[in-house]
């Protein structure tokens with residue numbers, strides 16, 4: 001999700017492989033639609049067949065869901081947890097408890113309420129188990145939270161066996177304020193069906209829906225039939241494979257998604273559809289853009305950033321293997337800036353000037369998630385930074401490459417800002433609150449979650465370039481993507497890949513940056529030149545190039561974060577001394593006896609150590625005017641950020 005500019009709310013198979021030994025249960029049915037890919041890209045754990053009818057007047061949905069789950073857990077399983085996310089939009093849910101905690105003025109108006117209800121649950125061969133449904137709250141024990149239920153089977157599903165659930169459910173959508181719901185005749189159908197948890201690291205992983213958390217699910221296939229009024233323009237995950245017009249004024253659209261782990265859809269009668277093609281290393285990909293009617297003149301902006309982003313991801317990190325990507329411009333920005341497999345939502349407004357790159361920023365960001373969430377499917381409840389943070393880093397790289405450094409977020413009215421500065425500004429707010437490794441729902445509050453998962457992680461990776469080089473980090477991301485796509489890697493999988501590709505032991509860095517909350521702040525504490533013959537009663541007149549001075553520069557590590565830095569000292573005869581300090585001690589003093597005086601002392605002259613919390617104290621310059629101008633530059637960056645935020649909030 002793109003949360004930084006959304007202050008409102010968080011903001012911001014089927015291939016049963018024939019291996020089923022069918023010890024006690026009848027063989028689950030195979031999905032009815034032929035496979036699209038030559039061979040599966042992922043280990044398909046789940047196969048969903050959903051037949052849903054959407055009532056556009058009541059904003060309700062009634063559906064039947066057939067879920068075939070392959071038990072690849074290596075042990076018998078008799079208890080299965082499911083997410084029922086829409087129940088987060090109820091006053092006593094954990095989601096709302098957390099919203100209220102972080103936003104005291106928050107009110108859950110009736111129009112925002114939503115719910116999902118399982119009408120019946122049957123397991124083929126075991127009968128109706130509706131009465132066995134129990135709501136559980138594994139994260140906080142909240143007895144009133146109904147976002148996770150589990151069902152216990154009368155006998156276990158053997159390893160490698162498949163089990164077939166048949167579920168009937170009813171959704172009531174609310175007006176959208178966090179990703180899913182309606183606005184006038186717009187509907188975003190996200191987190192709308194009972195979704196099974198993930199067996200991960202020896203246990204079921206099925207967290208409740210929290211104010212700050214996103215999602216985690218297994219790969220598989222989705223065959224989804226959506227019945228909607230005939231005037232609706234529909235977009236969905238996967239590709240559309242069929243359309244039937246019904247006599248009652250509705251139509252039934254069939255979508256097929258393969259090797260994906262979630263399914264979202266949207267409908268609005270007035271969507272303006274624009275299509276384009278991206279030709280990548282795995283063939284052509286259809287870009288299907290659904291625009292609001294008053295944003296039609298922004299079609300080219302959307303398509304250009306999609307093309308440019310897809311090209312860079314393809315070249316730098318790996319191929320996009322799906323046949324389609326659907327880009328949705330939602331009617332309400334609270335549904336915007338979100339990612340689903342092969343479907344993303346953007347964010348814009350009719351007045352959005354070219355130089356304010358919100359369109360590009362959000363579309364790039366959400367497309368990036370196709371890699372760091374869609375294919376490399378990390379656990380967003382626990383390791384949010386692996387998705388949002390890596391994605392924010394690649395966002396910086398891609399946008400800088402397209403628009404130029406220092407203007408990749410904004411280049412407007414003489415104000416310009418780069419994405420790396422924007423990420424760093426977010427990090428500064430929460431530098432000492434939470435480690436990146438914190439579970440997403442255990443952060444001190446939602447803003448720390450965002451500032452650390454996005455801004456700090458991006459800044460940590462940008463700073464890592466200083467250690468291993470930009471190219472090595474790009475190669476590491478490529479290796480990580482190719483190795484862990486269609487899998488659920490852990491944070492150590494990511495960190496070890498960087499160490500392996502760079503050939504460096506980086507524990508010293510990761511322990512502080514990823515697992516710690518140490519603050520990085522270096523300063524030039526003191527810098528001075530003093531003539532060596534100061535003690536003479538009647539010293540000779542100062543003469544440039546003839547008088548010897550003792551210059552002392554004191555660099556100080558103010559924070560606990562240890563990081564090697566460079567100190568560049570310039571003298572008035574043009575000489576430059578470059579010192580490399582490992583930063584391990586609290587301070588270091590450099591002393592020079594020269595026939596020259598100090599002009600300036602500068603720590604980290606390229607400001608490559610992006611994690612340094614305070615750039616203002618990194619330099620000493622003898623002439624006050626240049627020092628002032630540098631500080632002005634930092635203030636200007638800050639003002640620019642404010643303007644960018646303000647404009648984005650208006651969107």
Ligand SMILES: [Zn+2]
Nearest residue numbers: 001002388391
């Ligand atoms: Zn995101």
